[in-house]
Amino acid sequence: MPPNSLAQLVDRLVRTVGEDLPLWIESVSIAGSYARDEHDEHSDLDLFFLIAPGSDATVDHAADILIDWAGDVVLRRGPVLVPHFGYSITAVLADLSVCQMNVNTRETIELNPMRSASRLVLDRNGYMTSLVAQSKSMLIDxxxxxxxxxxxxxxxxxxxxxxxxxxxxxxxxxxxxxxxxxxxxxxxxxxxxxxxxxxxxxxxxxxxxxxxxxxxxxxxxxxxxxxxxxxxxxxxxxxxxxxxxxxxxxxxxxxxxxxxxxxxxxxxxxxxx
CATH class of the missing domain: 1.20.120.330 (Nucleotidyltransferases  domain 2)
Incomplete structure (x- = not known):
């Protein structure tokens, strides 16, 4: 990928609304600094993917597909289960920018206040929209x-x-x-x-x-x-x-x-x- 590959990845996501992703990807959301429009040249990109219920896709298969989708990945780690967040895949792109991808199913995803700032790009069935709304209503003790x-x-x-x-x-x-x-x-x-x-x-x-x-x-x-x-x-x-x-x-x-x-x-x- 050319320089500024993360911004191009976000632009591609927003422009295509995930049309180049498999249908078993039920939803995609952006989190972190790119969701808040506070990113700079040192920021990584946080993406959350939800596998549709009833799909035969495993987390490992999803990780392989998403790595191919991200582009010129030169270094990869995962999927690794991160408590409360799901399976994490770290992809280092050719320009050394870093894309963090989290993959969940409806069984592994959890309500989390940090999801309240998510920027939804794709939500085929409205499930993630509801989850984000519930996350916004959570109170922190x-x-x-x-x-x-x-x-x-x-x-x-x-x-x-x-x-x-x-x-x-x-x-x-x-x-x-x-x-x-x-x-x-x-x-x-x-x-x-x-x-x-x-x-x-x-x-x-x-x-x-x-x-x-x-x-x-x-x-x-x-x-x-x-x-x-x-x-x-x-x-x-x-x-x-x-x-x-x-x-x-x-x-x-x-x-x-x-x-x-x-x-x-x-x-x-x-x-x-």
Whole structure:
């Protein structure tokens, strides 16, 4: 494909309304930055395909057909099942642009608030139109999400600490990266920028836009050098930051038992550094 192949792929989809796709493709929708008209030269393209009920097409067969349909694919991964999203196929095109294609059947597709921003291109039977409408009406319990990331952080902190103590440094760095993800989400929630979102919260953009440069920069301390002591120090600094940032429980109260467990993990980390 020539340069700007993703934009051409979108144009082709919209112009033909999927006429060059098999009839067993029931619906096609665009998600992500191309759906929001916020894409740039570094964006990938997210496409969602639904296999019609009663079709003999398997996910593997659909993946092969869609790879051929996408054009000059030089690198492919999948299909890989991604929880809550369906089977994912990643296609790298000749100009190194990336097209992410998700394939579902009616049995595997789920309601998801992130589908609310989908741009429907093809919907032969109206099923996806209904699903998107239902997704728009879903409410997100931000308090529940906050608690989920709170617990995730502390579990990963424990894993990171134990891996570092064993000398499994790469594993410890991986768990530290997971801690960082939870830290980012806590910042986003505190600033009302969590996504997938409905209601008063804003749609997702990029982390830098959501958190601001200062908000992103304060997490630099969680990037360790490749040494056991540096990793342990990064874990400790992350734990101290997290304790400090989640002290205010006015909006997101933490149960005493949960907070007690977090403080116990903090003491273990502090004693091992």
């Amino acid at each position: 931000i308090s529940k999400v906050y608690h989920e990331h709170y617990c995730y952080f502390w579990i990963r902190a424990l894993y990171a600490f134990r891996s570092a103590q064993r000398g499994e440094l790469w594993r410890a760095i991986e768990y530290l990266a997971d801690m960082r993800k939870a830290m980012q989400q806590i910042i986003r929630i505190q600033h009302g920028r969590y996504s997938p979102v409905v209601g008063p919260y804003h749609p997702a953009k990029r982390y830098e836009e959501q958190m601001g440069a200062d908000g992103a920069r304060i997490l630099e301390f969680s990037q360790p050098a490749y040494s056991r002591q540096s990793i342990l120090q990064s874990i400790l600094k992350s734990v101290e930051w997290f304790i400090r940032e989640t002290q205010d429980t006015a909006h997101f109260p933490i149960e005493p038992d949960m907070r007690g467990s977090a403080e116990k993990i903090e003491r273990v980390v502090r004693g091992g550094v």
